[in-house]
Amino acid sequence: MTDAASNDRRTQRWAVIGGGLLGLTLAHRLAQAGQQVSVIEAAPELGGLAAAWRLGDVVWDRHYHVIMLSDQSLRRILAELDLEQELLFDTTQTGFYTGRGFYRMSSAIDYLRFPPLSLIDKVRLAFTLFYVSRIKDGRSLEQIPLAAWLERLSGRRVFAQIWRPLLAAKMGDNYRIASASFIWSYVARIYAARRGGMKTEKFGYIPGGYRRILDRFAERLTAAGVSIRLASPVEAIERQADGVHVRTADGEDCFDQVVVTAAGPQAARMCPGLSEDERQRLNGIVYQGIICPSCLLDRKLAGYYLTYITDPTIPFTAIVEMSSLVNAKAEFDGLSLVYLPRYVTADDAFWQYDDTEIRRRFIAGLQQVYPDLTEANIKAFQVSRVRQVYAISTLGYSDRLPPMITSVPGLAIVNSAHIVNGTLAVNETVALGERAIPVLLAAADAQPAVQPQLEIAE
Ligand SMILES: Cc1cc2nc3c(=O)[nH]c(=O)nc-3n(C[C@H](O)[C@H](O)[C@H](O)COP(=O)(O)OP(=O)(O)OC[C@H]3O[C@@H](n4cnc5c(N)ncnc54)[C@H](O)[C@@H]3O)c2cc1C
Secondary structure: OOOOOOOOOOOOEEEEEOOOHHHHHHHHHHHHOOOEEEEEOOOOOOOHHHOEEEEOOEEEEOOOOOEEOOOHHHHHHHHHOOOHHHOEEEOOOEEEEOOOOEEEOOOHHHHHHOOOOOHHHHHHHHHHHHHHHHOOOHHHHOOOEHHHHHHHHHOHHHHHHHHHHHHHHHHHHHHHOEEOHHHHHHHHHHHHHHHOOOOOOOEEEOOOHHHHHHHHHHHHHHHOOOEEEOOOOEEEEEEEOOEEEEEEOOEEEEEOEEEEOOOHHHHHHHOOOOOHHHHHHHHOOOEEEEEEEEEEEOOOOOOOOEEEEOOOOOOOOEEEEHHHOOOHHHHOOOOEEEEOOEEEOOOOHHHHOOHHHHHHHHHHHHHHHOOOOOHHHEEEEEEEEEEEEEEOOEOOHHHHOOOOEOOOOOEEEOOHHHOOOOOOOHHHHHHHHHHHHHHHHHHHHHOOOOOOOOOOOO
């Protein structure tokens, strides 16, 4: 982490492109290092994937977000924003819906009781988890296809009943092209929490949700002299003699250093001066997409925070009942807030459906799981679609990753694709930002200062 400004570091003008949590973390730490920072965000509000929206009369996160007890990097930022003490944690329940009913899967006892698996299956699953947890370095798994590896370790039935629904709930059909390092990072995260002394992981939130965190972040950044420009999609970034020029519809500004936090292909489009190799690396990243409706219901569901769906006739991959964690009376007007995520590949048929068609299919799916749910129970329904949520860790992923510092002097690209062998979460996003800061500052320090052009009188 970077704290105070280094005494002999010259102050440079920085633009951070993207006001998601990565951009905000970078801006915060750069300002603390004595730099002059502008954040330029395309959307009319900050937050990116963690932004809030209005659903009926409720303002809450547009995608479900929880904060884990073990999220140390994020909790440190929340402490700096004077919000950490407001975190509310609870133990939540997890369920499986198999087509024949619900099964709780929140403890070892639930797992031993889980009827779709025989005793031998359960032993094989336990062995797989133990085996994966003993692997020290996930990079060694980057050459191994995930699905075949898990099936070999756990058996076909365990793969179909447990692993496939878990993987589909995280990455849809992209599990077919992912490497085994994905599951290593997932298991490593769980075991890290346990090793940190936690018997059970807890989920939490800040009253007011991410809206509140983002408002406070913006307030603090502004007080520290950071300029925040919203509704300003960056069209092009180009190196010129006097610095790096950033063009938006409103005009052009010149900076000493620019850091782009947008997804790989978007970054490649903005930066025409990149080399062919850099362009190919950025465009070659395979991204996970999501279609994620939120609905407000006037009734509760089964009370699981997360229900994995193993029934392939249902169009979403999980049910997230946010109101099983969050105080619904205080935050949701007493209604239930439920998300129905469908993680999708770039060519999934569901991209072509409009909101009406998504609503029809997803509510029919929800009624399959809850046959007594009626149209009258649905008080609001809204669909979020994002094409580039996070990079799939495909075979040989880290060998093809573009470096953060580009070949264009003064231009860096740091984005969630640089979370290697980790899962996409705000904690990892903040940690990535903090890891990037010394790299960015070192590259900026190494660059000669641009000399103002002197006009020579004749
Ligand atoms: C469904 C879902 C559930 C999640 N659940 C959790 C959870 O429970 N807990 C958790 O910790 N994390 C969760 N996450 C992950 C979390 O949201 C991310 O880790 C984090 O928000 C990533 O931040 P980012 O800044 O890297 O990316 P983004 O949020 O994508 O930010 C990138 C920003 O760049 C902007 N941008 C792009 N192009 C341009 C341009 N041309 N000009 C200017 N700006 C541009 C975008 O508008 C965007 O604001 C979840 C994510 C999703 C999608």
